[in-house]
Amino acid sequence: VQLVESGGGLVQAGGSLRLSCVASGRTFSSYSMAWFRQALGKEREFVAAITWIGSTIGYADSVKGRFTISRDNAKNTLYLQMNSLKPEDTAVYYCAGTPSLWARVESVYNYWGQETQVTVSS
Numbered sequence: 785v786q787l788v789e790s791g792g793g794l795v796q797a798g799g800s801l802r803l804s805c806v807a808s809g810r811t812f813s814s815y816s817m818a819w820f821r822q823a824l825g826k827e828r829e830f831v832a833a834i835t836w837i838g839s840t841i842g843y844a845d846s847v848k849g850r851f852t853i854s855r856d857n858a859k860n861t862l863y864l865q866m867n868s869l870k871p872e873d874t875a876v877y878y879c880a881g882t883p884s885l886w887a888r889v890e891s892v893y894n895y896w897g898q899e900t901q902v903t904v905s906s
Contacts, residue, residue: 785807785808785809785811785812785815785881785894785895786807786808786809786895787805787806787807787808787879787880787881787895787896787897787898788805788806788807788808788897788898789803789804789805789877789878789879789897789898789899789900790803790804790805790806790900791803791804791900792876792877792900792901792902793901793902793903794903794904794905795869795902795903795904795905796904796905797869797870797871797904797905797906798868798869799869799904800865800866800867800868800869801866801869801902802863802864802865802866803819803863803864803866803877803879803900803902804861804862804863805817805819805861805862805863805864805879805897806859806860806861807860807861807862807881808860809860811883812857812860812881813836813857813860814836814883815836815881815882815883815895816833816834816835816836816881816882816883816884816885816886817833817834817836817853817855817862817879817880817881817882817886818830818831818832818833818834818853818879818880818881818882818886818893819831819832819833819853819862819864819877819878819879819880820877820878820879820880820890821873821875821876821877821878821902822875822876822878823872823874823875824874824875826875828878828890829844830844830888830889830890831843831844831847831851831864831877832844832847832851832852832853832864833853833886833887833888834853834854834855834862834886835885835886836857838854838855840885840886841853842886842888844888846872847866847873850866850867850868850869851864851865851866851867852864852865852867853865862879864877864879866902869902869904870904871904871905871906872904873902873904874902874903874904875901875902876899876900876901876902877899877900877901877902878896878897878898878899879896879897880893880895880896880897881893881894881895882894882895
């Protein structure tokens with residue numbers, strides 16, 4: 785499975801962005817998917833995840849109520865709708881996939897995208 789993110793950019797605080805992650809391969813619909821991010825000088829951290837059918841979703845406390853993860857298996861695409869963005873959301877964002885149940889740790893994810901930069905100005 786190959787993952788390609790898009791949708792990052794520069795936005796003012798309070799604004800919105802939608803990230804997309806397009807997957808190649810036929811197995812996308814059976815994978816749990818997640819978004820992680822890494823700010824400059826910090827470790828990569830969990831943002832949100834979703835099961836293959838969207839039945840179970842998890843969010844980091846820092847984004848709960850502002851970000852929404854979703855997927856369209858017919859389009860092999862994962863999304864992250866980010867609203868009410870804050871400067872502390874500035875980071876490179878990665879999508880990741882696993883044939884297992886999603887988790888908040890990186891180690892369970894077998895496939896990673898190349899990253900997309902999100903910058904939120906104050």
